[in-house]
Amino acid sequence: MHEFASPPHPPEPADTKSLSDATVTSIASDGDCSPRKMSVGSVSMPKAGLKDESLSFLRLLLAHIGAALALFLATTDATIVSTSLPTIIANLNASQNQYPWVGVSYAVSQTALQPLYGQFSDLLGRKIVLFGSISMFMIGSLLCGTASDYVLLCVYRAVAGMGGGGIVSSVWLITAELVAEEQRAKWSQALSVTWSASAVAGPLLGGVFSDSTGLLSWRWAFFINLPIATVAAVLLFFSLKDVPLRPAKGVTWRKLWNNFDLLGLILFMSGTVGLVLGFSFSSQFGWNAPATLVPLVLGFLILIIGYFYEKHTNRDALFPSRMLNNVTVGTILIISFLHNFAFNAGTFFLALYYQAVNGSSALEAGLRMLPYSLGSSLASMPTAWFIAAYQCRTKTTAGQKIVIIIGLAIATIGFGLLTALSNNTPTTLQEIAPLIAGIGIGMLFHSPYQVLTKALHPEDIASATSAFFLVRFTGATCGLAVASAVFNERLALSDYAELLGSAASIDLRSLAKLRPIAVREDVLKTVASAIQFIWIVCTPCLGVGLLISPLIKTTSTEVKQKSDPEKNVPQV
Numbered sequence: 001m002h003e004f005a006s007p008p009h010p011p012e013p014a015d016t017k018s019l020s021d022a023t024v025t026s027i028a029s030d031g032d033c034s035p036r037k038m039s040v041g042s043v044s045m046p047k048a049g050l051k052d053e054s055l056s057f058l059r060l061l062l063a064h065i066g067a068a069l070a071l072f073l074a075t076t077d078a079t080i081v082s083t084s085l086p087t088i089i090a091n092l093n094a095s096q097n098q099y100p101w102v103g104v105s106y107a108v109s110q111t112a113l114q115p116l117y118g119q120f121s122d123l124l125g126r127k128i129v130l131f132g133s134i135s136m137f138m139i140g141s142l143l144c145g146t147a148s149d150y151v152l153l154c155v156y157r158a159v160a161g162m163g164g165g166g167i168v169s170s171v172w173l174i175t176a177e178l179v180a181e182e183q184r185a186k187w188s189q190a191l192s193v194t195w196s197a198s199a200v201a202g203p204l205l206g207g208v209f210s211d212s213t214g215l216l217s218w219r220w221a222f223f224i225n226l227p228i229a230t231v232a233a234v235l236l237f238f239s240l241k242d243v244p245l246r247p248a249k250g251v252t253w254r255k256l257w258n259n260f261d262l263l264g265l266i267l268f269m270s271g272t273v274g275l276v277l278g279f280s281f282s283s284q285f286g287w288n289a290p291a292t293l294v295p296l297v298l299g300f301l302i303l304i305i306g307y308f309y310e311k312h313t314n315r316d317a318l319f320p321s322r323m324l325n326n327v328t329v330g331t332i333l334i335i336s337f338l339h340n341f342a343f344n345a346g347t348f349f350l351a352l353y354y355q356a357v358n359g360s361s362a363l364e365a366g367l368r369m370l371p372y373s374l375g376s377s378l379a380s381m382p383t384a385w386f387i388a389a390y391q392c393r394t395k396t397t398a399g400q401k402i403v404i405i406i407g408l409a410i411a412t413i414g415f416g417l418l419t420a421l422s423n424n425t426p427t428t429l430q431e432i433a434p435l436i437a438g439i440g441i442g443m444l445f446h447s448p449y450q451v452l453t454k455a456l457h458p459e460d461i462a463s464a465t466s467a468f469f470l471v472r473f474t475g476a477t478c479g480l481a482v483a484s485a486v487f488n489e490r491l492a493l494s495d496y497a498e499l500l501g502s503a504a505s506i507d508l509r510s511l512a513k514l515r516p517i518a519v520r521e522d523v524l525k526t527v528a529s530a531i532q533f534i535w536i537v538c539t540p541c542l543g544v545g546l547l548i549s550p551l552i553k554t555t556s557t558e559v560k561q562k563s564d565p566e567k568n569v570p571q572v
Contacts, residue, residue, distance in 0.1 A: 055178060059239050063178060064187060066235030067171045068194040070134060073225050073232070074164035075195055077141070078106060078476075079202030082351045083362045083369075084218045087210040091218065094150035100484035103348060104276060104477055105154040109161035110168075111473035112269045115318060115466045117169035119256050126174050127240060133166025134233050141225035160222075178243070195445075200373045203351055207366030261315045267306035268318065272474050274299025279478075279485040287489075319467050320460060328455040329464060331551045332448045333471045335404065338545040339444045340472050341479035342415060342538040346372065346441070349483055349534050350418075350434060356511055357423050357528045358430075371431050375438030376445075383407075383443045387450070391557055397454050398554045400447040407447070408546040411440025415542055418535040423524035440542075454555045483534045490530035495522070 055063075081088070081102050088094070088102065121129045140160025147153035171191065179187045209220040278296030285291040311321040323329050350372055354365035383403050390399030414437025421430060449468055456464050511527060514520035 055243070060178060060187075062235050063239035064175060064191075066232045066239060067175050068191060069228055069232035070130075070167050070236070071171045071191055072194050072198055072201070073229055074137065074167040075198035076202045076205065077137075077160060077164055077222075077225065078103070078110075079199060079347050080206040080221045082348045083203045083206040083355070083366045084210045084221050085348070086352065086355050087218045087362060088153070089150070092147070092150045092153065098150055098154075100280060100348070100480045101150075101154045102157055103344070103480050104280075105157040106161035106164070107344075107473060107477040107480070108269075108273060108276070109158040110165035111272075111470060111477060112265070113162055114165055114169065114469055114473065115265055116260075117166050118173070118466070119260060121170065121173060123253060123256060126170060126177070127243075129166060130170035130174060130236065131233060133163045133170055134229055135163070136160075137163030137167060138226055138229050139163070141222045141229070144222035145219040174240070197377060199347075200370065200377050203347070203369045203373060204363070204366040207361070207363035210362035259316045261310075261313060261318050264306060264310055264313060264315070264318045267302055267309060268470070268474075271299045271301075271303035271306060272477065274302060276477060276481040279481045282485045282489060318470065323456065323460055323464055323467065326455060327551055328553045328555075329452060331548050332452045332455070333467065334548060335408070335444070335545045336448050336468060336472050337475035337478075338541045339408075339411075339441065339448070340475035341482070342411065342542050343376070343441050344476040344479040345483035345534055345538055346415070346418075346434075346437060348480055349487065349531055352487075353421060353528070353531050357421075357524050357531070359511070359513070368430070369434065372434035372438040375435045376442030379407075379439040379442030380445050384446065387447060395557055396554050397451050397557060400451045401549075401552050401554055403443055403447045404451070404552065405546065405549045407440050407443030408542055408549055409440070410443065411437060412539060412542040412546055414438070414440050415535050415539040419532050419539065421528065421532065421535075423521065423528040451552060451555075454557055455553065479538075482537065486533050486537055487530045490533050491526065494526040494530070 085102060089098070117129060117133075137160055140156055140158075140163055143156035144153055144160060147156055175187065175191065205224070206218075206221050209216060209224070210218045212220070274295040276299075278292050278294075278299060281289070281292045281295065287293075307319075307324075310317045310319045311324065347369075351365045351369055354360040354368045355362065358368075360368060387399040387403060390402070391397075414433060414435075417429070417433035418437060421433065449465075452464055452468055453461055511520065511523055514523055
């Protein structure tokens with residue numbers, strides 16, 4: 001009970017601090033070259049959090065465990081359906097054209113509200129937004145588990161996505177404010193490991209529940225969120241009790257209405273959704289159909305309009321013109337988009353390859369994806385060590401630039417090797433190619449953001465952070481939509497289009513049991529070829545990122561001064 005006692009003196013309210021600033025300090029503050037001692041008894045609060053107070057080590061530990069659990073659920077939920085989708089589609093009698101929408105609906109809703117979470121945290125208080133997001137995520141998960149048809153499932157996934165996006169933002173924000181800046185990197189590594197672990201756990205958990213019979217089924221891929229989220233909420237509630245993560249000073253709804261770039265957000269998301277709809281409808285109606293062309297053309301036009309609007313708006317633009325004119329920032333945003341485009345396409349369609357072409361169960365597919373998912377997770381750790389060591393020696397972002405170039409090169413080679421996967425590829429290549437692709441992808445999760453924060457004036461970092469995560473989530477959304485369009489288009493052009501598309505739904509896992517054998521081999525070859533074209537699309541995308549990566553300029557990682565000399569931007 002002593003560990004949860006109130007601080008001896010009522011601390012002052014938190015200073016004004018946006019979500020993006022907190023995210024910067026949480027994610028970018030690694031590479032600390034100087035040794036520091038960390039007290040086991042208590043951890044001092046940063047200036048932006050509890051002033052001149054301390055939080056017990058146990059209480060801080062429980063807060064991070066709760067935060068890690070919540071973050072794990074929000075990030076795992078994006079990939080847990082990758083191995084479950086064939087089962088879900090068959091169970092809910094959906095068509096293969098609807099394959100991406102369970103993933104897309106979650107990603108779009110998670111992306112759309114991302115810039116608003118920080119504003120709401122300043123207006124309402126950090127804990128209200130955090131617990132509100134957890135509640136929305138739990139409600140969405142409950143509804144997903146009870147969905148009776150595919151359309152409802154997609155709608156409920158959008159609800160869960162809104163909650164999941166708030167969890168991701170709030171967790172980084174609150175944990176950054178709980179820990180002093182010089183100790184932040186040590187504690188935030190737990191959240192970074194959690195993020196990486198979710199890439200491994202998602203496909204595996206989805207496979208476990210999809211292969212289960214009786215009470216356990218694919219629906220438990222969503223129900224499992226409820227007890228874990230409850231534990232996370234309880235831990236966070238008690239560990240953050242009496243911690244004054246209050247609304248920021250001087251922030252009002254009127255200021256939000258007058259300054260927030262709502263029109264820019266609407267334009268960006270409308271254009272993105274238009275492109276996603278166009279790519280999705282292409283396989284169902286054809287590329288020349290109005291249902292395909294209208295959303296595609298409108299999507300591109302709206303994004304172009306949004307670009308010029310962002311250059312001239314007087315509001316706090318999502319993409320300020322001075323940021324758009326920075327070559328390094330523009331290069332990083334493009335690389336981030338292409339990286340997540342390929343990563344999400346790989347996550348979903350590599351799982352489909354193992355199930356449809358190899359006839360693997362959902363669980364077996366999750367296990368066979370370990371080289372890809374585990375490779376991407378493990379690659380981030382030695383990468384971080386290298387960057388920290390190189391940065392201590394050079395005091396620049398040269399290490400990050402090296403990692404980005406090498407990561408893109410390895411990822412391009414890996415996805416190039418994936419194009420060799422067919423219906424009779426040796427098992428060794430089926431494991432080596434995804435491993436190489438995963439290692440390259442894993443090297444690109446953190447270093448681009450670190451370069452971004454050092455390429456700008458400190459006053460622009462908040463806007464750059466929002467833009468970075470907005471582009472990152474959008475790349476993942478578009479990657480899944482484009483990959484699905486390519487896959488369905490190739491199936492529609494094949495000799496077995498009637499067989500593969502004759503029914504409202506077809507369980508692709510049953511293709512390995514087709515008879516006669518000659519027909520089965522041709523059908524599996526057709527499906528494998530359709531998936532190969534996805535890798536053919538992803539490989540040059542990563543290649544473009546590799547070609548433009550030398551445009552990244554190396555900058556100093558020394559602490560920069562803001563207009564207030566007492567406030568510094570933390571080191572990368």
